Amino acid sequence: xxxxxxxxxxxxxxxxxxxxxxxxxxxxAAYDTVPFSPLVKPLGAARIGIVxxxxxxxxxxxxxxxxxxxxxxxxxxxxxxxxxNPEPVLGISHIAYDRVHTSAADQRSYFPLQAMQxxxxxxxxxxxxxxxxxxxxxxSQSRTREDAAKLVAFAxxxxxxxxxxxxxxxxxxxxxxxxxxxxxxxxxxxxxxxxARDIVERVGVPRLLFSNFPLGNAAGLPDDPKAQxxxxxxxxxxxxxxxxPRTTMQSPVLWSGAPDWQxxxxxxxxxxxxxxxAKRAEFDxxxxxxxxxxxx
Numbered sequence: 001x002x003x004x005x006x007x008x009x010x011x012x013x014x015x016x017x018x019x020x021x022x023x024x025x026x027x028x029a030a031y032d033t034v035p036f037s038p039l040v041k042p043l044g045a046a047r048i049g050i051v052x053x054x055x056x057x058x059x060x061x062x063x064x065x066x067x068x069x070x071x072x073x074x075x076x077x078x079x080x081x082x083x084x085n086p087e088p089v090l091g092i093s094h095i096a097y098d099r100v101h102t103s104a105a106d107q108r109s110y111f112p113l114q115a116m117q118x119x120x121x122x123x124x125x126x127x128x129x130x131x132x133x134x135x136x137x138x139x140s141q142s143r144t145r146e147d148a149a150k151l152v153a154f155a156x157x158x159x160x161x162x163x164x165x166x167x168x169x170x171x172x173x174x175x176x177x178x179x180x181x182x183x184x185x186x187x188x189x190x191x192x193x194x195x196a197r198d199i200v201e202r203v204g205v206p207r208l209l210f211s212n213f214p215l216g217n218a219a220g221l222p223d224d225p226k227a228q229x230x231x232x233x234x235x236x237x238x239x240x241x242x243x244x245p246r247t248t249m250q251s252p253v254l255w256s257g258a259p260d261w262q263x264x265x266x267x268x269x270x271x272x273x274x275x276x277x278a279k280r281a282e283f284d285x286x287x288x289x290x291x292x293x294x295x296x
Contacts, residue, residue: 006197010062019268034204034245035184043240046161053172054090065107068093072289095169097216112219117233148182162189177203
């Protein structure tokens, strides 16, 4: 694998969880037909919303900031809409982003609000919606389709013309892809800004801007506003220029960190038996945390 090739997340994750002893591999979603709705307005007049799998900080739920360990107590289980002003403080401690090569210290690398607002101020897009939208990460595909229907209702309430969807973990990429189907079927154009190309393309989406970065950076390089603005610009341009479903564009922006980052993510070949046991215990702990929160 070279630095310009995408990491194949599906086989990597399958091998990882089998090494941890979880039995039958997860069956990722795949669709033969992908709905496609062209943008109904010129991009410069379009009203654009942001869907994220990041979470608002939750009081009493433990560490959730930069470098926080995997924290199931920070999860949420219902879609939500919340104001974009003032800029919300969001975290990704509740999901499996790349904690080796990313600290999540710069939320603008996974939540493109500031970049989108700059595009609106420049007249490149018409406006950014006054609300953003949270999408839970569920392994249940049927539950995700129910969540997607709620996003459609939010989008209609806010008169959106287009939506950018920004996932952070492997299952997040599946979740936003399923949501894109529902939005497009409702006549709302979508683009996924993602880092797990194989998962998104297996589901099938209308438009994917693929950034070959560690998970947790789908909105651009951390601490690099110029790269974040360019990533957002490329994404919204796809809303207007993509001519057919299953259109993928690879961002020309290059990862600025370690060039061999792909070898580390959930790679069981790099783990000792003791490390595998510790990873299994950690994952069981996170599942128990999440289950307790969901039951509340």
